[in-house]
Amino acid sequence: MTTIKAISFSSYGPADVLRPVEVPLPVPGPGQVRIAVRCAGVNPLDHKLRSGAMAGTFPLELPHVPGVEASGLVEAVGEGVTQVRAGDAVFGRTVTGAYAEQALAREDQVVIKPVSLAWEEAAALPVAAETARRVMELLDLGDGETLLVHGAAGGVGTLAVQFARARGVRVIGTASESNHAYLRGLGAIPVTYGQGLAERVREAAAPGRVDAALDAVGKGDAVWVSVEVTGGADRVVSIADAEGARLHGARFSSGGREVRPVPALNEALALHEAGLLQLPVHRLYRLEEAADAHRESEHGHLTGKIVLAVA
Structure with a gap:
């Protein structure tokens, strides 16, 4: 051949x-x-x-x-x-x-x-897992904090929710209403996109606050809402809206050409072995x-x- x-x-x-x-x-x-x-x-x-x-x-x-x-x-x-x-x-x-x-x-x-991981499931993991873990490190999330994830039902969002929950982080995830049950199954608190999002996020976070945010959508006002509800741009990362991140002083992370997928894949495999991984x-x-x-x-x-x- x-x-x-x-x-x-x-x-x-x-x-x-x-x-x-x-x-x-x-x-x-x-x-x-x-x-x-x-x-x-x-x-x-x-x-x-x-x-x-x-x-x-x-x-x-x-x-x-x-x-x-x-x-x-x-x-x-x-x-x-x-x-x-x-x-x-x-x-x-x-x-x-x-x-x-x-x-x-x-x-x-x-x-x-591993034999227990299907070919299609394995192929879906590398980019989503590496990106989600990279953002977890950038945001320096810890036990008891609250993370807002825009696009929480997508590939990166799904892994970000699970990696965050494994760290003891409370997660609020934006998604269309048809995906709310799915997000609840991941342990996230779902909220709907659209007008009034910041207010809905604050209600979901009550009585606490939103400590950090990940924009995995890159559309609309996700970055602005993230800065608004966290009270600043220091712990807001977008992987999908470089211009929005620049305008609002948040960070944009693309990973560049030198990515490190293996630590993220090992973290995902640990969840899989525990019967907890969903993608x-x-x-x-x-x-x-x-x-x-x-x-x-x-x-x-x-x-x-x-x-x-x-x-």
Whole structure:
């Protein structure tokens, strides 16, 4: 086999620019592993890059195969790899596009997948878990504090709620009313989006206060409301609205190109082993349905993550 099937785009644009292609079989370099991809996670970053919305910040070499997280079997290893071997089931961040039959990953960015964790569940975890844990560290949350999470039913929001609850943090989560029962099941106090949000959040926090906030939505006045209810911008982080964060003095965190998923994945696996981890797969699409997956991702209001079944 010298080529593999993948999904690629050769120009920025709407979801229709995604096309099935044949690309060369990637060869693992030093410290890298090649994964026969079973499932690939779909993230908002994927459609933002595809649309060209982030071309000024993250220009791509086109054509480009999307996808930064996957689960699958290690098929080959590069020089110096010692922690995993061919045949191991793994999941984590990838360095080549995960919307493909084979993808490369750094050895230090994948972990072994337990049999009890489904392929699609594993592929949904890396980005959401790393982002949620990074924000927990930035906000320095402790036992007895209260955290507001905007978009609490989404992939990052779901993990943020669970990581916070495991730290003894009280969580208020914004979501559409259809997701309120889901948030209660995670241990969060749900509130509805829209006009009067700040008042509803304060009522949910009573008799205490809101100590910190995470904006995982990037729409509307989430950052402003967060600053308003926490009483300042010091402990407000957005992962989705850089401009809103700048305007209101809050922090914006994208993780940059050097992310550290393994500590977050280990934390998620500890919850899984305890029977406490929840990250629903909102919908499982076939690889060739990647354009439909992007359209649904752009629409938002998801419960959990969208995942592509590759093999």
